[in-house]
Amino acid sequence: MASKKHPIVLRFEGMDPSDIGGYEAHRYRKGGDLGHIDREKPKPRLLIGTDTWAEETLAEIKLMKLETFAAELADLDRRKRRKEIEKRRIEGPRDPWRASRHGPMRELILTANKEWFEQTESSDVEFSTSKEDLFEERAVAWLQEHFGEDVIHARADLDEQAYHIHAVIMPRATAKKYGTECRVLQPSTHPLIKDYEAAQDSVGEWFSEIGLARGQRHKQAIRDALNDGRKPPASPRHVRPAAWRAKQERKLAEKEAALETRKREVVEREEQAEEIIAFGEAVATGAIDEHGQPAVPPQSENAASLTPARKSSLGFAIARRAYRMAMKRLRGKAEAEAERRARAKAAKEVAEIKAADDVIVEIAQQLPGSIRAKIAKVRRKLSAQIMQLDPTTKGRSGGPLSGSNDTR
Structure with missing residues (x-):
């Protein structure tokens, strides 16, 4: 061959x-x-x-x-x-x-x-x-x-x-x-x-x-x-051998520098992850609050892990900012839910008062005129106070007890 x-x-x-x-x-x-x-x-x-x-x-x-x-x-x-x-x-x-x-x-x-x-x-x-x-x-x-x-x-x-x-x-x-x-x-x-x-x-x-x-x-x-x-x-x-080798050496040096940069970035991300985890554990155990400040004398070992250097780190800052934003959103949702529940409760109570008022009007119509006049006077005072409780009528004239029924 x-x-x-x-x-x-x-x-x-x-x-x-x-x-x-x-x-x-x-x-x-x-x-x-x-x-x-x-x-x-x-x-x-x-x-x-x-x-x-x-x-x-x-x-x-x-x-x-x-x-x-x-x-x-x-x-x-x-x-x-x-x-x-x-x-x-x-x-x-x-x-x-x-x-x-x-x-x-x-x-x-x-x-x-x-x-x-x-x-x-x-x-x-x-x-x-x-x-x-x-x-x-x-x-x-x-x-x-x-x-x-x-x-x-x-x-x-x-x-x-x-x-x-x-x-x-x-x-x-x-x-x-x-x-x-x-x-x-x-x-x-x-x-x-x-x-x-x-x-x-x-x-x-x-x-x-x-x-x-x-x-x-x-x-x-x-x-x-x-x-x-x-x-x-x-x-x-x-390309002359010397120039080719110099070019190859530059490429190798650039690759090594890029690899070293990536290694540093990975280490930094790992350190940040550890700091974020430490922050979360400290908050969960009550060692610190959402601002990263010590809570009442902590009973957790996590507080000791949050050294001054760690508290000034990027990971700590990221965790604190993320936690504060999360807490702000949760508080907003909680406040909106509380307001919704309060309005529903007030509306229910006003409805019950209206029902009771209707009964009073019905009874008053069968009473003598002098008594009906006294009841009407009392109802007008109650109407002004109860109107403030009704979330559906805030800012409008009239009230929950205003209507066509008249006890006079």
Whole structure:
């Protein structure tokens, strides 16, 4: 059964000569992103160049600048440009490359998925040496084949998650300036730097012999989509390992902070719940009143649990406010019920008085006139007093005993 085809990974990064110091600090594991380095593994191994390649490179670039500067001054002197000569002497040598956001040099990275390096099952390719050695041999050969002496440095990193190779390309070229050939740095002098797809084709073919495949043809996918009238796929955006790890660490820190916040909120809610329960128990046992004030000397142990700190807490305040609102509603209902009952009782009593009054009127009509007059006088006084008791006639003239019946 054929093994899974892993892609060969090739990536170019722009590089300026001023970046060489930081590059070397990281090579010696003295600077840069070191959080992912496994100190138990072997340190990076030099593959191409010398240990002093950085100093040699900077010295060569300085020499290029001076040579070009000398050629420029000589040309101005031949043309009798005295003022320009003085001005340029003050300004000094210029960089021997065209300014760009990528810089004049390239850092190159070659690797494959770590699963490929760890793969021990049978595959389409028979390996007599380790996969790292095999990968390294082909990588060095490919670099020298396509970049020659412009590969001024290459190293193998063995102490990270996956084996990979770093290389530095110094693209030397010449340009006709000031009447002579001047040495410059020109990335486009190398076809594989100029054409990224060509570089991917090249490594794909070169490493196919050891079981690796070319990476995804993204530009071709874009062209095919545009030709078919489809939306082209989004361009892959490479994130440097250091930036990716920093982003992951920020995400992890944010998650930990959010989790810690939630834990604090849960603890606070639990504390508030305990305070609310303690308040309720204290009120129920008569230790405190609805305002949270001590009642008559409490006989409950709950009073002792309500310390000054707890009484000033948020949970205590919530419970006290909720209890007071509940008591207010209960009192309102109780007062309304008491008033309803009082009105019903008064109405019943007034009805009984009315019934008795009707009997009195009936009897009085059979009595002599002088007696009826006395009874009528008494009834009018009673009417005024009883009217105040009748909840159905408050604020109206007349009374419970007023009517058409007259005892006169």
